[in-house]
Amino acid sequence: xxxxxxxHTQVAMEFKTWGGKRKGAGRPRKGSRPSExxxxxxxxxxxxxxxxxxxxxxxxxxxxxxxxYHAIRRAMYPILARSDFRIVHISLENDHIHAIVEADxxxxxxxxxxxxxxxxxxxxxxxxxxxxGVRRRGTVFVD
Numbered sequence: 001x002x003x004x005x006x007x008h009t010q011v012a013m014e015f016k017t018w019g020g021k022r023k024g025a026g027r028p029r030k031g032s033r034p035s036e037x038x039x040x041x042x043x044x045x046x047x048x049x050x051x052x053x054x055x056x057x058x059x060x061x062x063x064x065x066x067x068x069y070h071a072i073r074r075a076m077y078p079i080l081a082r083s084d085f086r087i088v089h090i091s092l093e094n095d096h097i098h099a100i101v102e103a104d105x106x107x108x109x110x111x112x113x114x115x116x117x118x119x120x121x122x123x124x125x126x127x128x129x130x131x132x133g134v135r136r137r138g139t140v141f142v143d
Contacts, residue, residue, distance in 0.1 A: 043106070046103075048102070049088055049100045049101065050101050050103070050109060051099075051100055052099045052113060053099075054099070054113075054117060054141050055095060055096040055142040056095055056124075056140055056141055057141070060124060060136075060140055062094045062095070063094060063095070063097065064093070067127040067130065067131045068127060070127065071127040072097070072123070075119040075120035075124075076119075079112065079115060082115070084103060084105070084112070085101065085102070085104070085111070086102045086103070087099055087101050088100045088101060097120075099116075120141075121140035124140050125140060
């Protein structure tokens with residue numbers, strides 16, 4: 001009896017679906033409005049003013065309210081004591097703050113903005129808590 005030979009067929013190769021450029025690849029966005037790209041800040045000289053934009057989270061609400069204005073104003077008092085960082089001008093918008101600042105060097109700029117954001121976040125949370133009657137805690141600034 002003759003042995004029947006099996007007919008060979010080509011096997012399809014399955015490729016992995018991860019990696020490479022494709023729709024939906026990469027880190028997910030943090031929301032409908034992405035934050036600033038983390039790029040190295042351009043070098044500046046001591047007396048060159050720098051424009052800084054600080055966005056607030058939606059849960060904070062509008063900054064153009066009396067309690068928010070006074071909270072931001074009180075947040076600037078500790079910054080006035082700094083000799084290496086100065087807030088020259090500030091503008092409150094509904095969902096962000098524009099500030100024109102001067103700093104002696106890059107580290108003073110970073111630390112000054114951090115100090116102002118921290119002070120403003122504490123005072124804004126307190127002011128919002130008093131206005132709404134419910135304690136507000138947590139993040140105030142997006143970036």
